[in-house]
Amino acid sequence: MLAAAQQGSEAAFTRLWLDANPALLRYLRVIAPETAEDAAAETWVQVVRGLRRFRGDEAAWRAWLFTTARRRVIDASRRRSRRREEPLHDAPAEALPVTADAADEAMERLGTQSAIALLSQLPRLQAEVILLRVLAGLDTNAVARLLGRSPGAVRIAGHRGLRRLAEILSRAGVTL
Amino acid sequence: MTGGGVSGNDMPSLPWTARQDASPVEDTPLESLLAGNGLPAGAGAELRPVADVLAALTALPAGDELTGLAAARAAFSRRVAGPAQVRQSRRWRSLGLVSRLGVRVGAAAALVVMGFGGAAAAAYAGALPTSWQQFAHRTIGAPAHGAPHDSRAVTGAAGSAAHRPGSRHRAHQALPGGLSARHASLHHTRSPFDAGPPPARPFVHLVRPPIVPGVGRWPSPWRYTFHWPARTEQLGPDASVSNAGSMRGVS
Numbered sequence: 001m002l003a004a005a006q007q008g009s010e011a012a013f014t015r016l017w018l019d020a021n022p023a024l025l026r027y028l029r030v031i032a033p034e035t036a037e038d039a040a041a042e043t044w045v046q047v048v049r050g051l052r053r054f055r056g057d058e059a060a061w062r063a064w065l066f067t068t069a070r071r072r073v074i075d076a077s078r079r080r081s082r083r084r085e086e087p088l089h090d091a092p093a094e095a096l097p098v099t100a101d102a103a104d105e106a107m108e109r110l111g112t113q114s115a116i117a118l119l120s121q122l123p124r125l126q127a128e129v130i131l132l133r134v135l136a137g138l139d140t141n142a143v144a145r146l147l148g149r150s151p152g153a154v155r156i157a158g159h160r161g162l163r164r165l166a167e168i169l170s171r172a173g174v175t176l
Numbered sequence: 177m178t179g180g181g182v183s184g185n186d187m188p189s190l191p192w193t194a195r196q197d198a199s200p201v202e203d204t205p206l207e208s209l210l211a212g213n214g215l216p217a218g219a220g221a222e223l224r225p226v227a228d229v230l231a232a233l234t235a236l237p238a239g240d241e242l243t244g245l246a247a248a249r250a251a252f253s254r255r256v257a258g259p260a261q262v263r264q265s266r267r268w269r270s271l272g273l274v275s276r277l278g279v280r281v282g283a284a285a286a287l288v289v290m291g292f293g294g295a296a297a298a299a300y301a302g303a304l305p306t307s308w309q310q311f312a313h314r315t316i317g318a319p320a321h322g323a324p325h326d327s328r329a330v331t332g333a334a335g336s337a338a339h340r341p342g343s344r345h346r347a348h349q350a351l352p353g354g355l356s357a358r359h360a361s362l363h364h365t366r367s368p369f370d371a372g373p374p375p376a377r378p379f380v381h382l383v384r385p386p387i388v389p390g391v392g393r394w395p396s397p398w399r400y401t402f403h404w405p406a407r408t409e410q411l412g413p414d415a416s417v418s419n420a421g422s423m424r425g426v427s
Contacts, residue, residue, distance in 0.1 A: 008257040010249060017248050022237035037244070044248040048255045115232040133210040134230050159206045162226055169225040 002061055006052055013051075017044070020062070023135040024069055026112065030119050030127050032073040039076060043069040062136045067146050070128075121168060126161030129154050 004012035024043065028036035046068050054064060119127045125147070132143045140158075144151040205219035212234075215227040298304050299312030302319055312318035 005252075005256070010252060010257055013252045013256070014245065014249060017245055018237075018242065021244065021248075022241040023234075025241050026233065041244055041247060044244070045251050048248070048251045051252075051256055112232050112235050112238065115229045118229055119233070130210065130230075131233075134212060134233055137212065139211075155207075158210050159203055162206045162209060162223075165229060166222050166226045169229070170222060 002054075002058070006054065013048075016061075020065055024065060026116055027066060027128075027131045027135055028069055028073065029116050030131055031070070031124065032076065033120065035073070035076055039069060039072045042072045046072065059138065059142065063138055063142050063146060066132060066136045066138070070146065118165060118168060122161050122164055125149075125157045126164065129158040130161045130165075133158060 001012045001015055005016055021040065021044075025036060025040050028039045028043075032039050043065070047065060054061065056064065119130060122130070128147060129143055132138050132146060133140070138146065140151045140154050144154045147154065149157075202220075205216050205223055208214065208216045208219075209223070209227055209230055214231075215223055295304070295308075296312070296316060296318075299309060299316060299318035302309065302321070304312060304318075304321075306321045309318065309321040313320040
């Protein structure tokens with residue numbers, strides 16, 4: 001499919017887009033909720049621009065796609081550098097804002113939007129690791145390369161993120 | 177009292193464990209969740225909502241997640257599909273030889289062309305060895321070996337040199353029979369006021385008028401002197417020798 005798209009097959013590219021864009025958009029809605037759609041569109045423009053030069057398998061394709069998206073987000077945030085965000089990597093779970101809306105929504109219907117809203121409450125690194133591993137299907141090493149972290153740091157961040165998510169859900173009363 | 181000299185009251189026994197972030201949740205089910213394998217059997221109940229969240233995260237796409245397809249396809253058509261057709265036609269039109277035969281063959285062909293060009297220039301300059309010069313003389317009309325230098329004047333080197341404004345001196349030296357270019361030009365050139373086309377002459381088609389932007393500033397006789405080869409019918413015997421010299425290369 002990827003080779004066919006590289007040869008110019010629009011049908012193959014459509015299949016690739018349908019397969020990857022929902023996950024890409026969900027990832028972007030967590031790490032850049034305000035500009036997710038724009039970032040996704042810019043990502044696909046970049047991907048189309050370099051599609052013929054891409055070499056690699058399916059995992060490499062997914063890593064390339066999400067790396068491109070992440071760089072688009074970073075570029076956009078640099079352009080809007082006047083708005084400074086505080087890093088939340090080491091914030092304790094108790095200090096995280098737990099919106100009642102997200103918890104209520106998660107209790108009512110555990111849909112995709114609710115899951116995105118819950119993951120948005122995690123620190124950025126933990127949320128990214130979870131999203132890249134679950135949504136993009138990347139292994140620890142690939143995520144480590146993508147994020148510029150060590151595999152150990154990525155593994156720890158993923159585990160901490162899941163634990164923190166369990167705490168948020170337990171405090172919100174989501175028990176199934 | 178402790179061994180360090182500090183009273184026991186000053187060393188409160190804190191209920192901290194060695195690992196502050198230690199959790200009752202083990203790493204194995206977490207890793208299984210992150211790998212997309214779901215919750216393993218025997219995992220704690222506190223991880224079940226987390227597994228449901230991750231499952232909801234990978235649910236089927238909703239409608240608003242598929243709205244950018246048209247724009248992406250348009251970009252794809254412009255960048256990948258469109259240029260592919262252009263590239264294909266361009267390949268057939270102009271790059272087919274290179275793409276089929278390869279870059280090496282193309283480079284070899286370019287070298288051959290450059291070699292022949294250099295050899296032809298050397299032949300017209302009379303710089304080739306005797307046998308090669310004779311071969312060039314027979315094939316491409318280069319001057320024969322041992323021919324006087326001025327015999328090449330009209331056909332090649334001097335002929336082209338005479339068409340450059342800055343090479344009057346060379347043209348002066350090149351004309352045969354001791355006839356200077358300036359002297360010859362007074363007799364050879366047509367007057368700009370002559371009517372009718374110039375008569376047919378050999379090798380006229382080999383000499384093109386130069387593209388000189390400021391040609392209009394030149395005096396008219398000079399223009400015609402340097403734009404057209406010498407006319408033989410007004411020169412008499414010397415001029416016929418001149419053209420005979422040029423014809424030697426062809427005959």
